[in-house]
Ligand SMILES: NC(=O)C1=CN([C@@H]2O[C@H](COP(=O)(O)OP(=O)(O)OC[C@H]3O[C@@H](n4cnc5c(N)ncnc54)[C@H](O)[C@@H]3O)[C@@H](O)[C@H]2O)C=CC1
């Protein structure tokens with residue numbers, strides 16, 4: 001049986017923990033960790049399974065599958081600790097994998113320990129089609145992310161450029177450029193662009209538009225891909241997490257669905 005350890009018990013980590021606790025994922029929730037240890041302890045107490053609250057090293061020792069749901073900065077530490085100890089890992093802060101050196105290091109650790117690195121589709125739809133399409137030639141990939149003000153507030157790009165998002169009263173594109181830059185400028189907003197880049201034509205050729213849209217209440221992601229296979233368009237209107245408005249509920253559901261797939265023998269989808 002999988003014994004899962006979760007690093008980061010914010011919006012996504014808590015949903016995953018509850019899904020394991022309630023039996024949606026057929027695994028044991030062995031341990032959790034958050035840099036806010038007190039918060040992690042009080043959350044652990046609300047769960048039936050009463051997971052241990054353990055710092056990273058101990059969490060890895062006690063688990064046989066590790067989930068990162070913390071931050072891009074945490075991916076290196078968590079990935080190396082887990083894969084280095086022979087544990088498969090699921091990464092939510094996918095933007096960290098734009099760092100080619102880190103990606104190659106994690107891949108080679110995973111290969112050596114016969115483990116896997118899982119990247120869920122997160123808050124977007126259509127990665128299955130892009131993955132299939134990438135077997136042949138893909139010409140262009142664009143993702144347009146529209147979020148209400150609260151979904152983008154505090155992003156480095158907004159702070160650096162002194163953009164007063166409270167003064168934006170109609171849908172406004174504030175960024176257009178490669179995913180490699182977008183993921184640094186909007187680290188908590190466009191991890192989906194990183195997953196799309198990994199599955200498609202890479203971080204430099206995947207184009208990201210970020211739109212502040214005060215007229216909407218949902219986080220909308222639209223993907224457009226053209227290539228030898230034809231054309232693909234997806235559109236998802238996500239309900240934001242009640243806990244973190246930057247994060248869509250679907251991202252947590254996607255993580256839970258991925259864990260279910262890891263734990264069960266029947267695998268569906270590309
Ligand atoms: N792949 C995808 O589609 C999506 C990915 N994300 C990303 O997933 C990650 C988790 O998202 P949320 O749960 O919404 O974030 P959150 O901000 O609600 O929770 C993150 C938690 O991790 C903790 N944390 C941060 N760094 C840590 C570290 N080094 N060690 C231990 N704990 C640490 C924080 O204290 C916080 O409790 C974020 O990086 C977010 O940007 C979010 C939405 C979609």
Ligand SMILES: O=C([O-])CC(=O)C(=O)O
Nearest residue numbers: 123189190191192247248
């Ligand atoms: O949850 C979302 O809508 C997307 C998101 O924040 C991310 O990819 O970082």
